[in-house]
Amino acid sequence: MPRYFTEEHEWIDVDGDSATIGITDYAQEQLGDVVFVETPQAGTQLAKGAEAGVVESVKAASDVYAPISGTVTEGNTALEDEPELVNSSPEEDGWFFKLTVADASELEGLMDEAAYETFCEGLD
Amino acid sequence: MNQINQSGWKPGTPIAADHGGDYPTVTGNKALMLEEPLLFELGTAETCGVDLPAPDPKASNRLGPMARESDIGLPGLSEPETVRHYTRLSRQNYAIDLGLFPLGSCTMKHNPRLNEKVARMPGFADVHPLQPVDTVRGALGVINELAHWLIELTGMHGVAMSPKAGAHGELCGMLCIRAALEARRDVRQVVLVPESAHGTNPATAAFAGYEVEDIPAGADGRVDLQALKARLGPDVAAVMITNPNTCGLFERDMKAISDAVHAAGGFVYCDGANFNAIMGRVRPGDLGVDAMHINLHKTFSTPHGGGGPGSGPVVLSEPLCPYGPLPFTARMEDGTVHLVEEENADQFGHTHSFGRMTAFHGQMGMFTRALAYILSHGVDGLRQASGDAVLNANYLLRSLDDVLDAPFGDAGHCMHEALLSDHGFAEGMTTLDVAKGLIDEGFHPMTMYFPLVVHGAMLVEPTETESKATLDQFIAAMRSLAERAKAGDETLKTAPHHAPRARLDEAHAARKPVLAYQEVANG
Numbered sequence: 001m002p003r004y005f006t007e008e009h010e011w012i013d014v015d016g017d018s019a020t021i022g023i024t025d026y027a028q029e030q031l032g033d034v035v036f037v038e039t040p041q042a043g044t045q046l047a048k049g050a051e052a053g054v055v056e057s058v059k060a061a062s063d064v065y066a067p068i069s070g071t072v073t074e075g076n077t078a079l080e081d082e083p084e085l086v087n088s089s090p091e092e093d094g095w096f097f098k099l100t101v102a103d104a105s106e107l108e109g110l111m112d113e114a115a116y117e118t119f120c121e122g123l124d
Numbered sequence: 125m126n127q128i129n130q131s132g133w134k135p136g137t138p139i140a141a142d143h144g145g146d147y148p149t150v151t152g153n154k155a156l157m158l159e160e161p162l163l164f165e166l167g168t169a170e171t172c173g174v175d176l177p178a179p180d181p182k183a184s185n186r187l188g189p190m191a192r193e194s195d196i197g198l199p200g201l202s203e204p205e206t207v208r209h210y211t212r213l214s215r216q217n218y219a220i221d222l223g224l225f226p227l228g229s230c231t232m233k234h235n236p237r238l239n240e241k242v243a244r245m246p247g248f249a250d251v252h253p254l255q256p257v258d259t260v261r262g263a264l265g266v267i268n269e270l271a272h273w274l275i276e277l278t279g280m281h282g283v284a285m286s287p288k289a290g291a292h293g294e295l296c297g298m299l300c301i302r303a304a305l306e307a308r309r310d311v312r313q314v315v316l317v318p319e320s321a322h323g324t325n326p327a328t329a330a331f332a333g334y335e336v337e338d339i340p341a342g343a344d345g346r347v348d349l350q351a352l353k354a355r356l357g358p359d360v361a362a363v364m365i366t367n368p369n370t371c372g373l374f375e376r377d378m379k380a381i382s383d384a385v386h387a388a389g390g391f392v393y394c395d396g397a398n399f400n401a402i403m404g405r406v407r408p409g410d411l412g413v414d415a416m417h418i419n420l421h422k423t424f425s426t427p428h429g430g431g432g433p434g435s436g437p438v439v440l441s442e443p444l445c446p447y448g449p450l451p452f453t454a455r456m457e458d459g460t461v462h463l464v465e466e467e468n469a470d471q472f473g474h475t476h477s478f479g480r481m482t483a484f485h486g487q488m489g490m491f492t493r494a495l496a497y498i499l500s501h502g503v504d505g506l507r508q509a510s511g512d513a514v515l516n517a518n519y520l521l522r523s524l525d526d527v528l529d530a531p532f533g534d535a536g537h538c539m540h541e542a543l544l545s546d547h548g549f550a551e552g553m554t555t556l557d558v559a560k561g562l563i564d565e566g567f568h569p570m571t572m573y574f575p576l577v578v579h580g581a582m583l584v585e586p587t588e589t590e591s592k593a594t595l596d597q598f599i600a601a602m603r604s605l606a607e608r609a610k611a612g613d614e615t616l617k618t619a620p621h622h623a624p625r626a627r628l629d630e631a632h633a634a635r636k637p638v639l640a641y642q643e644v645a646n647g
Contacts, residue, residue: 033556056635
């Protein structure tokens with residue numbers, strides 16, 4: 001299952017026409033203790049780059065953007081009660097939402113793991 | 125359960141008669157610390173605190189379809205019940221008049237009572253900005269006198285008095301810079317903001333229409349001068365720099381920075397929110413600053429936070445003065461003070477103003493208080509106030525840096541605030557836990573998680589207000605909390621234990637506030 005990354009520090013797992021989206025380990029490390037997460041509701045239509053949710057830590061509140069266009073099939077409701085999952089398991093249990101991919105060609109501009117690692121090194 | 129809300133308390137949770145004490149009481153009160161219900165829980169629909177005549181049954185209903193159809197359920201309380209409710213609530217509040225307020229970056233000084241007395245004088249308190257100018261010459265004189273002292277203390281050329289707070293002052297300064305650049309048909313697009321600047325600086329630059337670029341800090345927490353110089357060029361409109369910076373350090377290269385920016389054709393904006401650390405000792409004008417706001421509510425002791433509005437006059441260099449906002453005051457040779465507005469700006473040679481920041485003159489109540497502070501202290505008193513503020517912060521820093529990590533502790537003396545970090549805490553222990561522990565010890569928590577460049581930052585600003593005895597008590601509390609955090613004391617994770625409420629879910633309280641009364645089924 002290929003995993004893509006964005007410059008906004010989101011990861012996207014693509015499985016057929018379904019995609020799972022979350023924020024990266026680098027992002028959660030920068031944010032610090034996450035205290036609140038808002039995920040989009042099933043059925044929400046998101047255009048690429050649209051605001052999809054909110055993540056708030058003790059330091060700051062940030063928007064989470066849809067890295068590709070699609071229709072939300074599920075938000076991770078576990079994060080409502082356990083926002084700390086974003087810290088403890090950012091790239092697995094702490095996923096934010098799933099959507100059906102509207103246009104697979106939008107994935108082409110995204111980074112793979114190696115490219116993202118290089119991108120983050122450039123930020124430090 | 126959410127980690128941050130260990131107690132599980134939320135609005136509507138029934139209050140246990142024994143909230144954690146060894147000696148439970150029937151009422152839930154702890155001696156004179158009273159449990160206070162909501163007004164809706166106190167009152168009933170039948171009680172009424174006002175003696176109203178019975179409605180005239182024969183009176184016609186003129187409301188038609190607008191008439192209320194059902195009871196809206198407002199609680200009724202007698203006057204003593206109402207008075208006691210709000211007085212009890214006020215006792216649960218914390219204020220600078222109760223004790224130390226160590227919030228870094230906020231400068232919670234004592235508000236001298238003399239200032240309050242002056243601000244309440246009817247000639248200042250009861251004037252209206254639309255009153256005929258001839259009836260408020262005294263009030264205008266106060267504005268002019270304060271303007272004079274702000275210029276004198278900063279070594280600048282002029283001052284715009286009207287901005288209403290720090291960030292409003294920043295915007296005023298950046299609009300002056302933009303107006304000056306536009307007047308010379310210069311299309312510079314970039315504003316450089318060092319990492320050590322206040323968070324409002326990049327927001328202000330963006331709001332004023334500029335692209336913002338970061339300048340990194342050096343290992344000593346100060347602006348990297350070489351990185352800054354390397355980035356300067358014909359596209360850089362200004363540099364916004366905070367001095368002393370958010371790490372509580374004085375930017376020693378300020379003059380070199382200003383010279384380099386000026387040589388490249390740009391302007392220097394200085395965030396003066398921390399001017400209280402250098403007041404009476406350093407004049408920003410001598411450091412080449414073109415515009416700087418002064419937080420009267422910090423440096424000059426006027427109330428803020430929950431206690432009053434801010435005020436952020438902006439001092440300007442000679443090249444920027446012609447572009448400053450209206451209105452302003454001017455003292456004539458015969459001693460009278462004039463208000464300079466659009467219709468008479470020509471007469472005063474002020475033809476290039478970018479406009480107005482506010483409808484009227486600014487925060488009069490803050491002007492009177494700030495002037496009272498300046499005149500009652502005198503130049504020697506102001507110099508001692510900034511010196512004492514810096515001494516207090518260094519005393520705190522050096523009394524804690526053996527038990528807590530001080531990120532820039534090796535960079536020399538700090539200025540008015542001491543910066544500490546969570547480095548060395550046991551796994552799972554956080555800055556938030558220490559802050560909550562401080563509440564149990566009877567202190568308002570310090571500023572936490574700011575500045576962002578320091579992990580788990582704790583920023584403590586004692587100001588000149590605090591005595592050594594108070595500082596020693598605070599130090600003892602912090603040392604104890606530091607040891608507990610390093611030892612992984614689990615009881616710190618659930619602090620505060622002695623407050624009327626345990627740890628609240630602050631994120632949900634802010635995100636999903638319950639603002640209307642909701643009756644909770646008794647369970």
